[in-house]
Amino acid sequence: MEIYLVGGAVRDGLLGHFHLAHQRPDGSAHADRDWVVVGATPEAMVAAGFQPVGRDFPVFLHPTTREEYALARTERKTARGYHGFAFRAAPDVTLEQDLARRDLTINAMALPAAALDAAGRFDPQDPRLVDPYGGRRDLRDRVLRHVTPAFAEDPVRILRMARFAARWPDFTVAPETMALMRDMVAHGEVEHLVPERVWQELARGLMEPRPSRMLQVLRACGALRVLLPEVDRLWGVPQRADYHPEVDTGVHLEMVLDMAARLRAPLAVRYACLCHDLGKGTTPPDILPRHLGHEERSARLARSVGERWRVPTDCRELAEVVAREHGHIHRSEGLSPAATLRLLQRCDALRRPQRFEQVLLACECDARGRLHHTERPYPQAARLRAALQAALAVDTAAVAAQVQRERPNARDLGPRIGAAIAHARERAIAAAAQALRLAPA
Structure with a gap:
């Protein structure tokens, strides 16, 4: 059984931003670290104290940290859309095969668990880095590039690509990746995205440092016109x-x-x-x-x-x-x-x-x-x-009480009270506006 840190935690660590190990107050684990286990079976994981939680493929919670550990797996396209995949997890699936199913080269790197210290840091120059698809090079050159043509099998990856562009506005999309995304749009893959995933990725992209880049990438590949x-x-x-x-x-x-x-x-x-x-x-x-x-x-x-x-x-x-x-x-x-x-x-x-x-x-x-x-105030x-x-x-209760005292038997008491409250609020607004005009600049 070999355990590797994979994906975004490795990528961000190479950029100098480590996903440090910790637990939340409720006992759940840090959600930003992905682990892959090579050479294991579900039975072996359970015997080691891991708790199975995956429904679509074998995922397990660590017995103490409660982080998720997934068995190395391959995937095969079986139908259109996000859910149209068949997965195979077995002891003979290699780490390189598992990394091949990932979206971008910068997300297809791994480090053995032994390379991390107790806090979750690692040496970016550690020779044990597993990088079969040139992720470190693309990270250095600020390029977003797909790993294999299998990228085209999952339309969510177009949205993820746009989101990453919004996160790192100085990264460019590799020309061959943009061409592949355009082909995906032309073949109707984007039309089969489920609303929940579209919103999830759009929301994440909107919260990135440069949301405009998300729109630019989606426009460039034609997906914005569809979505x-x-x-x-x-x-x-x-x-x-x-x-x-x-x-x-x-x-x-x-x-x-x-x-x-x-x-x-x-x-x-x-x-x-x-x-x-x-x-x-x-x-x-x-x-x-x-x-x-x-x-x-x-x-x-x-x-x-x-x-x-x-x-x-x-x-x-x-x-x-x-x-x-x-x-x-x-x-x-x-x-x-x-x-x-x-x-x-x-x-x-x-x-x-x-x-x-x-x-x-x-x-x-x-x-x-x-x-x-951009620097102007908004008064x-x-x-x-x-x-x-x-x-x-405005003391609306006092206004209502005064109207009731003045016209206790009025048939239109409700509208009268409403009009009196509105009038009192208008006077208050006028006074506030006058105070702002008289206030020193």
């Missing part, structure tokens, strides 16, 4: 003339997503940024580049994308609000107190102030994701934040 045609349509669509016409809507989207990464926005905000301008891809030619009414179109398209890929509810809801209201928020400095209150109500800010903070952050990413705007956020705090500070 997210609403997004793919944005390239070539002109922006409004006052938004630097040399940057089209697709490039603007790339800048917005990268701004979201720069501001360390959470996933829901980054997804909202992805969807906020979808309606511009369907703007009738006669109203370009003004994009009149694109907010409502964007909200409808965001809803469609969310349903198609089973996006979590919090991400879907935020995306729809941002798509529908981001234009109004950008122009909110000129709104009256009554219009400001209506905007807060449409955003459900009075009931969900924390989510409204995410709405404001997404709008800031949109505003600063433009040429020569709309401060003004709307102050307006919301002022509205929330």
Whole structure:
């Protein structure tokens, strides 16, 4: 029985980022280290104290660290899609055969467990590194390259490739790998991806340091047109003339997503940024580049994308609000107190102030994701934040009690109370706006 550390932990260690061994407070193990066992059987693993957990192929939990150990295996394509594989795990499967089924050369390296110290570190120059497919060379040259033509058998690998490009924006995709990805798209492999895996990889890519690279790679191979045609349509669509016409809507989207990464926005905000301008891809030619009414179109398209890929509810809801209201928020400095209150109500800010903070952050990413705007402040956020705090500070119970004292027998008591509360909030918003205007710069 031979045990090897494989995959991302080896790759990252060679880059100087070690996946250190530790246990979480609940006793579960660090999830970022993959182990492969060569020359063993399931029976031998159980006899050594490992606990079987794998359903599709033999995977075992270490008796003390609870990390996952998989028997070396080969795989064979049996049908289209992510699940169309047959696996073979046996003592005669070699480490090189196991590494051959992996996606990229930089993920197809291994080190014997004995090469690691107690904390999980290893010497990047250790001669025991197993690298049959040139992963170290590609890591040095900053190249993302497939291991074997078997890459084409799993369409999820296109999404993984795009995600890695977003993680390491200085890496390039090998020309032969890009050609293979285009062939996969042309043969319809991407159309058989299941929603759960698409969303999982998209979400991970959005959370990488340069999300725009994910979109660029997916566009280059044609997968974006299949998976997210609403997004793919944005390239070539002109922006409004006052938004630097040399940057089209697709490039603007790339800048917005990268701004979201720069501001360390959470996933829901980054997804909202992805969807906020979808309606511009369907703007009738006669109203370009003004994009009149694109907010409502964007909200409808965001809803469609969310349903198609089973996006979590919090991400879907935020995306729809941002798509529908981001234009109004950008122009909110000129709104009256009554219009400001209506905007807060449409955003459900009075009931969900924390989510409204995410709405404001997404709008800031949109505003600063433009040429020569990246360092500009976004005063709309401060003004709307102050307006919301002022509205929330209104003692609605006291307002309602006063209306009841004045008109105890009124048949329209409920509407009267609602109108009085709204009026009190408008006065509070007006006072907050005046205080901001008088505050020193």
